[in-house]
Amino acid sequence: MRASVELRQISFFIAVSETGSFRQAANRLNVGQSAISRSIQKLEDALGVSLFERRPNGARLTNAGGRFATNVRAILESLDTAIEAARAAGVAENGQLKIGIIASLSRGPSRRVISRFLEVHGDVDLQIIETDRSELLTLLSHRRMDAIVAAGEPEVDDRDALLLAREHIFLAVPSDHRWAGRELLSWDDVREATFVVSSIEPGPQIHDYLVRKLADLGRRPRLTRHRLGREGIMNLVGLGLGVSLVAEHWCGVSYPNVTFVRVGEENETVPFSLIWRPENDNPALRRFISLARIEAKRNGALS
Structure with a gap:
C-alpha cells in the first residue's frame, strides 16, 4: 500500500x-x-x-x-x-532538435552544418549532447535523440546514415619536438612514439586505429591511457608526455606547446557520418539532414 x-x-x-x-x-x-x-x-x-x-x-x-x-x-x-x-x-514553438556528437565543433563539416542550421532555423531549440557512443546509440534508439555525428562509415541496419566527410589524420606533437616542422609523417616514422590516449570517447577508437596501423609494421603501439577529455590529452602532449592522434576537425583549437602534423599515407582519411532513425518524422531533423546532404556534396562524400 x-x-x-x-x-x-x-x-x-x-x-x-x-x-x-x-x-x-x-x-x-x-x-x-x-x-x-x-x-x-x-x-x-x-x-x-x-x-x-x-x-x-x-x-x-x-x-x-x-x-x-x-x-x-x-x-x-x-x-x-x-x-x-x-x-x-x-x-520550442517551432521545433526541437537534439544532436549527439563524438567530435569537435572547432572546425570542419559538423561545425559548418550546425552553423548553417542556426542561421536558417534559429527559431528551433537546438541541443548538442556529447557522451560515449554506446549511450548516444541508446538515446537514438529510444527517440531521446534525433541524430548522431561520429566517426565511421554509414552502416546498413535499422538506422539511416549519410557519409558527411572524409578527414585527414593529424598527430599532435609538442611544438619543440623535431616532428613539429614536418608536413607529413609516415606510420613508420612514429612507430616508436609513446601515444597518450583517453579511456573515454573517442579514445577507444583511437586506440584501435593505432593498433591496426602499427600492427602492419610488426609493432605494438606504446600507449598510456588517461581518464581525460580531449583538452586534457592535448595538455599532456604539450607537457611532453607523448603524442596523440586527432581528426582534422580537432585542429581548429590551439593548445599550449602543441602542433598538429599530418600522419599516414597521402590519401589516408577517416570517415564521419550522420546517423538517424528512418521513422523519425521531426521536421527540424529533416531540415538538418537537407543541410548535411549539401555539406556532404561539398566535401565530395555524396555524388
Missing part, C-alpha cells in the same frame, strides 16, 4: 536533512519551525518509521531516514529533468 506523502513534506524533510536542524530549515524556507515539525511528524506517521533523531543541538538522520533521503533526491532530480524538458518543449 502506497503511503500518503505530499511534496511539501518532502521539501521540508530535505531541508532538515541538509541543515541538520528544524530551526535552520525553517529559516531557509521562511516558514515557522512548528510547521516544519508537524509536517515531518506526519511524514513519519505515513511511512511508519522515524526519520530523525531529535537532539537539543539539532536533528540527525536515522538509518531509515538516510536511505529515504538518498532515494528522494534521485526522484527529485528526475522530477527536475521532467520539468526542464516540459519547459523546453513549451519554449
Whole structure:
C-alpha cells in the first residue's frame, strides 16, 4: 500500500536533512519551525518509521531516514529533468532538435552544418549532447535523440546514415619536438612514439586505429591511457608526455606547446557520418539532414 506523502513534506524533510536542524530549515524556507515539525511528524506517521533523531543541538538522520533521503533526491532530480524538458518543449514553438556528437565543433563539416542550421532555423531549440557512443546509440534508439555525428562509415541496419566527410589524420606533437616542422609523417616514422590516449570517447577508437596501423609494421603501439577529455590529452602532449592522434576537425583549437602534423599515407582519411532513425518524422531533423546532404556534396562524400 502506497503511503500518503505530499511534496511539501518532502521539501521540508530535505531541508532538515541538509541543515541538520528544524530551526535552520525553517529559516531557509521562511516558514515557522512548528510547521516544519508537524509536517515531518506526519511524514513519519505515513511511512511508519522515524526519520530523525531529535537532539537539543539539532536533528540527525536515522538509518531509515538516510536511505529515504538518498532515494528522494534521485526522484527529485528526475522530477527536475521532467520539468526542464516540459519547459523546453513549451519554449520550442517551432521545433526541437537534439544532436549527439563524438567530435569537435572547432572546425570542419559538423561545425559548418550546425552553423548553417542556426542561421536558417534559429527559431528551433537546438541541443548538442556529447557522451560515449554506446549511450548516444541508446538515446537514438529510444527517440531521446534525433541524430548522431561520429566517426565511421554509414552502416546498413535499422538506422539511416549519410557519409558527411572524409578527414585527414593529424598527430599532435609538442611544438619543440623535431616532428613539429614536418608536413607529413609516415606510420613508420612514429612507430616508436609513446601515444597518450583517453579511456573515454573517442579514445577507444583511437586506440584501435593505432593498433591496426602499427600492427602492419610488426609493432605494438606504446600507449598510456588517461581518464581525460580531449583538452586534457592535448595538455599532456604539450607537457611532453607523448603524442596523440586527432581528426582534422580537432585542429581548429590551439593548445599550449602543441602542433598538429599530418600522419599516414597521402590519401589516408577517416570517415564521419550522420546517423538517424528512418521513422523519425521531426521536421527540424529533416531540415538538418537537407543541410548535411549539401555539406556532404561539398566535401565530395555524396555524388
